[in-house]
Amino acid sequence: MNNRSERQISALPVVSVFLNQPVFFDGTHYTALFPQPADLFLGMAGRVREMRICVPLLHTTEERGAAMLEVPEGARFVRLPFYRTESDLIRKLPLFAAGAWRVARREARIADVIGYVPSIAGLFFARAAGHKPRFELIRGIDSEILRRIYGRSPAGWLYGGGNRFIEWRLQQIRRQHRPVTFVYGKSLLREFEGGDSRAVVEISDGLPAWLTSGPPPHERTPATGRGTRILYAGRLSREKGIDVLLRAIAILPPDTRENVNVVVAGAGPADSELRSLSATLGLEEQVRFAGIVSPGPDLLAEYDRADLFVLPSRIEGVPRALLEATARLLPVVATSVGGVPHLLRDGESGLIVPPDDPEAMADAIGRVIGDPTLARSLGNAGRKIASANSLEAQQDIVIGSLSDAYPEAFGADARG
Numbered sequence: 001m002n003n004r005s006e007r008q009i010s011a012l013p014v015v016s017v018f019l020n021q022p023v024f025f026d027g028t029h030y031t032a033l034f035p036q037p038a039d040l041f042l043g044m045a046g047r048v049r050e051m052r053i054c055v056p057l058l059h060t061t062e063e064r065g066a067a068m069l070e071v072p073e074g075a076r077f078v079r080l081p082f083y084r085t086e087s088d089l090i091r092k093l094p095l096f097a098a099g100a101w102r103v104a105r106r107e108a109r110i111a112d113v114i115g116y117v118p119s120i121a122g123l124f125f126a127r128a129a130g131h132k133p134r135f136e137l138i139r140g141i142d143s144e145i146l147r148r149i150y151g152r153s154p155a156g157w158l159y160g161g162g163n164r165f166i167e168w169r170l171q172q173i174r175r176q177h178r179p180v181t182f183v184y185g186k187s188l189l190r191e192f193e194g195g196d197s198r199a200v201v202e203i204s205d206g207l208p209a210w211l212t213s214g215p216p217p218h219e220r221t222p223a224t225g226r227g228t229r230i231l232y233a234g235r236l237s238r239e240k241g242i243d244v245l246l247r248a249i250a251i252l253p254p255d256t257r258e259n260v261n262v263v264v265a266g267a268g269p270a271d272s273e274l275r276s277l278s279a280t281l282g283l284e285e286q287v288r289f290a291g292i293v294s295p296g297p298d299l300l301a302e303y304d305r306a307d308l309f310v311l312p313s314r315i316e317g318v319p320r321a322l323l324e325a326t327a328r329l330l331p332v333v334a335t336s337v338g339g340v341p342h343l344l345r346d347g348e349s350g351l352i353v354p355p356d357d358p359e360a361m362a363d364a365i366g367r368v369i370g371d372p373t374l375a376r377s378l379g380n381a382g383r384k385i386a387s388a389n390s391l392e393a394q395q396d397i398v399i400g401s402l403s404d405a406y407p408e409a410f411g412a413d414a415r416g
Helices: 006-010 036-042 086-091 093-110 120-128 143-150 154-177 186-192 242-250 271-280 297-305 320-327 358-370 372-380 382-387 391-405
Strands: 014-018 023-025 029-031 050-058 075-080 113-116 134-138 180-183 199-202 228-233 260-265 287-291 308-311 332-335 351-353
Touching: 014 093, 014 120, 036 050, 036 391, 050 093, 075 093, 093 120, 113 120, 120 134, 120 154, 134 154, 180 186, 180 391, 186 199, 199 391, 228 242, 228 297, 228 320, 242 260, 242 271, 242 358, 260 297, 271 287, 297 320, 308 320, 308 358, 320 332, 320 382, 332 358, 351 358, 358 372, 372 382
Parallel strands: 014 050, 014 113, 023 050, 050 075, 113 134, 134 180, 180 199, 228 260, 228 308, 260 287, 308 332, 332 351
Antiparallel strands: 023 029
């Protein structure tokens, strides 16, 4: 931004985007359990007049999830009401809705371009935007799948009935205002192409610089099961399927299982349940719950110490952790959900198994552990995946797509 003249800066748009991942912000620095969406848009601050990120803001340091990162010049966070759980949201729904609607209306007055993710607050932003240039971000976690996972709980009601209504209303708005639709994964690209959107563009969260510009991963020479280190990194929640990974480890052949170490890096609502399951399965010696590992050197070290990365999810979009693992040349075993089959070629750049199938997962883990040549081949195939998914490359896609769709708002200066 400093390289632009004041006249060039004033010609660029103010962009406001609603994201539903909570962020801790102390006035100058931020962090989050899931910082990827915020990272993507904050990195564009120098290419618009102002980047406004509307998110639920956390209040205490106990709730923050990782290393603190500086908010760049030209970007700011806008506070939305915060809720801890889906049940908490349902209890506070009138207050949350009123607060989100006030923020959405104010942002529509301030911003030249409005972005949003599908949700209750996202619907408010979509309605408040009027005829302004707009875009939407769709990860494609189907509400019916979420309803089946959460059952008759408040979360199941919210994801089932509530999300169906939101999807229906956003479809009406999409037909009327024709936004640019950014989707995560080729299956969503095919679903939305030819529809009512002005343009449909595939993106990913992008790999941060600490992964792609750091020292290259060491050349791995996997052992034949002796001290093999398996890593999972991500949220500890039911949809992530860590319980399936634990059950898969438990049914490995005894001589393999006793020489496997599993590191579960992350936090979330299923933490205590997973620890209890690990103990019930007799895996106290094999499984270590590492808690939150800060992005940067600490998480980089976990990737580089590992011999195998496992993503056992029941649902996914385009999984950031899988991209991070491939960037560090780790062989990957992952489930055939969301964007995974479009990122990996089974048997070439990873092993893909059905979700909720501990036997298939155990078999795939055993294949990688028992075949060092296969493990090395799968890991080395990650170079091409990582290079196409850098954070800067994804930011170029977003800015370029919006500039093409709304040249009157962005102009030529937004691209450079």
